[in-house]
Amino acid sequence: MSDLVWKSIADLTRLIVAREISPVEVVQAYLERIESLDGKLRAFITVCRDEALGAAKAGESAVRRGEALGSLHGIPIALKDLCATKGVRTTAGSKILSDWVPEEDATVVARLRAAGAIVLGKLNMHEFAYGPEGLNIHFGSAWNPWDAQTHRIAGGSSSGSGVAVAAGLAAGALGSDTGGSIRIPAALCGVSGIKPTYGRVSRAGVVPVAWSMDHVGPMGRTAMDAALMLGAMAGFDGRDPTTSALPVPAYTARLTGEVRGLRVGLLRAFFLESAGLVVRQAVEQAAKQLERQGARVEEVELESAGQVAGAAFAISASEALAYHEKWMKTRPQDYAPDVRDRLRLGAFVSATQYLKAQRARQLIRREVDALLADHDVLIAPSTPIVATPVGQTEVMVEGDRRDVRASLTRLTRAFNLSGHPVAAVPCGFTVAGLPMGMQIVGRAFDEATVLRVADAYQRMTDWHLRRPPMASEAPAAPPTSQGVVG
Amino acid sequence: MSDLVWKSIADLTRLIVAREISPVEVVQAYLERIESLDGKLRAFITVCRDEALGAAKAGESAVRRGEALGSLHGIPIALKDLCATKGVRTTAGSKILSDWVPEEDATVVARLRAAGAIVLGKLNMHEFAYGPEGLNIHFGSAWNPWDAQTHRIAGGSSSGSGVAVAAGLAAGALGSDTGGSIRIPAALCGVSGIKPTYGRVSRAGVVPVAWSMDHVGPMGRTAMDAALMLGAMAGFDGRDPTTSALPVPAYTARLTGEVRGLRVGLLRAFFLESAGLVVRQAVEQAAKQLERQGARVEEVELESAGQVAGAAFAISASEALAYHEKWMKTRPQDYAPDVRDRLRLGAFVSATQYLKAQRARQLIRREVDALLADHDVLIAPSTPIVATPVGQTEVMVEGDRRDVRASLTRLTRAFNLSGHPVAAVPCGFTVAGLPMGMQIVGRAFDEATVLRVADAYQRMTDWHLRRPPMASEAPAAPPTSQGVVG
Numbered sequence: 001m002s003d004l005v006w007k008s009i010a011d012l013t014r015l016i017v018a019r020e021i022s023p024v025e026v027v028q029a030y031l032e033r034i035e036s037l038d039g040k041l042r043a044f045i046t047v048c049r050d051e052a053l054g055a056a057k058a059g060e061s062a063v064r065r066g067e068a069l070g071s072l073h074g075i076p077i078a079l080k081d082l083c084a085t086k087g088v089r090t091t092a093g094s095k096i097l098s099d100w101v102p103e104e105d106a107t108v109v110a111r112l113r114a115a116g117a118i119v120l121g122k123l124n125m126h127e128f129a130y131g132p133e134g135l136n137i138h139f140g141s142a143w144n145p146w147d148a149q150t151h152r153i154a155g156g157s158s159s160g161s162g163v164a165v166a167a168g169l170a171a172g173a174l175g176s177d178t179g180g181s182i183r184i185p186a187a188l189c190g191v192s193g194i195k196p197t198y199g200r201v202s203r204a205g206v207v208p209v210a211w212s213m214d215h216v217g218p219m220g221r222t223a224m225d226a227a228l229m230l231g232a233m234a235g236f237d238g239r240d241p242t243t244s245a246l247p248v249p250a251y252t253a254r255l256t257g258e259v260r261g262l263r264v265g266l267l268r269a270f271f272l273e274s275a276g277l278v279v280r281q282a283v284e285q286a287a288k289q290l291e292r293q294g295a296r297v298e299e300v301e302l303e304s305a306g307q308v309a310g311a312a313f314a315i316s317a318s319e320a321l322a323y324h325e326k327w328m329k330t331r332p333q334d335y336a337p338d339v340r341d342r343l344r345l346g347a348f349v350s351a352t353q354y355l356k357a358q359r360a361r362q363l364i365r366r367e368v369d370a371l372l373a374d375h376d377v378l379i380a381p382s383t384p385i386v387a388t389p390v391g392q393t394e395v396m397v398e399g400d401r402r403d404v405r406a407s408l409t410r411l412t413r414a415f416n417l418s419g420h421p422v423a424a425v426p427c428g429f430t431v432a433g434l435p436m437g438m439q440i441v442g443r444a445f446d447e448a449t450v451l452r453v454a455d456a457y458q459r460m461t462d463w464h465l466r467r468p469p470m471a472s473e474a475p476a477a478p479p480t481s482q483g484v485v486g
Numbered sequence: 487m488s489d490l491v492w493k494s495i496a497d498l499t500r501l502i503v504a505r506e507i508s509p510v511e512v513v514q515a516y517l518e519r520i521e522s523l524d525g526k527l528r529a530f531i532t533v534c535r536d537e538a539l540g541a542a543k544a545g546e547s548a549v550r551r552g553e554a555l556g557s558l559h560g561i562p563i564a565l566k567d568l569c570a571t572k573g574v575r576t577t578a579g580s581k582i583l584s585d586w587v588p589e590e591d592a593t594v595v596a597r598l599r600a601a602g603a604i605v606l607g608k609l610n611m612h613e614f615a616y617g618p619e620g621l622n623i624h625f626g627s628a629w630n631p632w633d634a635q636t637h638r639i640a641g642g643s644s645s646g647s648g649v650a651v652a653a654g655l656a657a658g659a660l661g662s663d664t665g666g667s668i669r670i671p672a673a674l675c676g677v678s679g680i681k682p683t684y685g686r687v688s689r690a691g692v693v694p695v696a697w698s699m700d701h702v703g704p705m706g707r708t709a710m711d712a713a714l715m716l717g718a719m720a721g722f723d724g725r726d727p728t729t730s731a732l733p734v735p736a737y738t739a740r741l742t743g744e745v746r747g748l749r750v751g752l753l754r755a756f757f758l759e760s761a762g763l764v765v766r767q768a769v770e771q772a773a774k775q776l777e778r779q780g781a782r783v784e785e786v787e788l789e790s791a792g793q794v795a796g797a798a799f800a801i802s803a804s805e806a807l808a809y810h811e812k813w814m815k816t817r818p819q820d821y822a823p824d825v826r827d828r829l830r831l832g833a834f835v836s837a838t839q840y841l842k843a844q845r846a847r848q849l850i851r852r853e854v855d856a857l858l859a860d861h862d863v864l865i866a867p868s869t870p871i872v873a874t875p876v877g878q879t880e881v882m883v884e885g886d887r888r889d890v891r892a893s894l895t896r897l898t899r900a901f902n903l904s905g906h907p908v909a910a911v912p913c914g915f916t917v918a919g920l921p922m923g924m925q926i927v928g929r930a931f932d933e934a935t936v937l938r939v940a941d942a943y944q945r946m947t948d949w950h951l952r953r954p955p956m957a958s959e960a961p962a963a964p965p966t967s968q969g970v971v972g
Binding site for chain 1: 800803804805807808811832833835836837838839840841842845
């Protein structure tokens, strides 16, 4: 039965619609794996066993009755625990919101359910999504499934999303990305994901980090799976005034596998140059593979890259503190020390510094636009490093001592400032078996091209097919009727 | 000859096009008055005598040759000295920019010239437009023409614009409005003006105060004159990314004089209630006059009005300092003390305070929108007080001691935050002969309705026809050939 969980979303939907398998079987397969593996992996904060089984049964009936079925009918997904779910606690990985039970689904959740998706549960994350490691003192930090011996970070803040998808505990997951929080766990866990264009996907009902930098997006085992989810989630939402009215293309129809004639900009300075040798070689190798398929690869430079960290800090820190200010006054002891310390930094940002950061942001956005005027996509590593052991704060990169936290977001934040869509796909493994990831950046609202390149790359490589060692452990025990509601 | 200067822009254009008068005569009439009156009034920082006469002669030739003529052909206007003018110094009323000679016209200037307007010169203003009194230590403060004995403020920051239009030194003028800088001098000088919707008029080439609050707009003796100028200035500009692509209606065709069935909201709490008795009565009287013409007047309340001052301060102060920061470090002594002190306050605004102010701004904007869902326009006094003597910092309003500066902007700033279009028209005079003004607020991008109400009001009243005592003084001497280049 466990083979079911490795099927693609498209295949699963086909089998369900053809009545070859029931959504109930699929959901049960996933719940069994969660029961068996998640004690150690800690991908989930809350498992919605009964709700998921109920939804699966309803989905099964709908198939039997020959009803019109959505594009994700019967697909078991899981949600980063900052997406509001009606009647199910939504903690944002925090103690402060540990008792919050929303009365309404976030728009993205409602849309995924409307397309037939079944919610298995709510996923672990860095507290309040404010950290790139994916650590959590309240619910325990997720365990990167690529190393069964050492507790390595899964990357954050969407750590549970990365782990659940990588370990076969969900067919797809929602993540959110303020400084790289979809792309970093995608890289460190060896899965695919996309940070859509700012304004493409509604944030209504999603606990914010920094409103002008926050993006919600799907994570899956392949670009195709992510495209299927994105198609169900994207588009204008009256509940989120930042969403765009631009129409949402049929993404999967655009995944033609074709990259001939495509102009690819390879970001060397700052991006490739920051990365460790193996990461650099993996991305260079990916560029060569695209070239062999007919793409034209040219090296390009984002000259304003040096301004990214400062501008992203000033904007995120002050927007995050503006949201957290009341709790920081009334319940500071309820934050993890690292999150509290980082939130405090926001108070040292002056309004003029914030405005100068917004000015730098304009510059960065225009420069990315200018690069994309001459190129269809840009590619770069997702992270300069691979997953580090939990607790390790520094890492050696080519003989240089580097801060883990700063390294994790170094290559991703530019595109939170600029708002461009970025897919993240696995592009190789270290000799120790740890995954590496590549970013594919596209023009504003051109997720279709970004996903096309990601999918084409996955048709010529098999990095996305590798399974982490911790995903293949045999279930420890049969599921109990009580389930594992967290 | 001096009668020419009191003709409306529409009449002047008709006479010029019909070859009954020459643009040269018109410009000469204005230049003579400037020569004669401006020594005391100080409306101008720079008079462009030769350029204006040259343009007038070219305009005369164009008429003679039967060329296609613009809507403002031969109309002498003057520009607040923060609008860049090619080859003519543009000081922003400051010492710091006293030698700046732009290489290009601001978009609004280029558009007015393209419509045939002739630039008489550059107008006095509060230094860097950062003060509502219209004081200026570098060029001397403009003198309110309604009191020949006492040097009273003209209102700011567009003090020269108010004085030039009121005293017949220009047929129309450009002003800018960050916290009321068009509406305050319009009120205190008894002229008409409009702060257009944020995004309606380009700010390219206009020295900024606070980019998210700045608006550029026309001032004239009537709403009709302002409408004629606005029509020539408004619309999308590739040089200003904040401009809207919405089409610009033919405003003058919309000034039908009709207000029947129009729903008018009268802002009593905070607005009428802040004003002195005579101002209050004048606006109430105006409401009754609109009612007699068939409008339906209802009292309405902007509940968020109490948040306006704090939000406007946090946003303006920090945006202004972000622009001035370098000069404040290198040339602090070159600012007037009041401007320097106010700019310094910007440093005490934190990024989170700025963000909370932007949040309050959303609330205020939505509340104004909600009021305008049920009403076509809102009316309120422009200022709670009339022109005070230069140097007086406090004023008694109905037995309460009030700060002059805070009072001047108290009723205008809400609509810089909200971005809605607001016309300002004279609505009465105190027994001492000082003018009072009324604001007419409309829906975003609905300048047409705002101007229609203003024009209809002026068809039933004659406040806008009164001439200030200092406008009727006989010329002291015939103009010299050297002119008065400032």
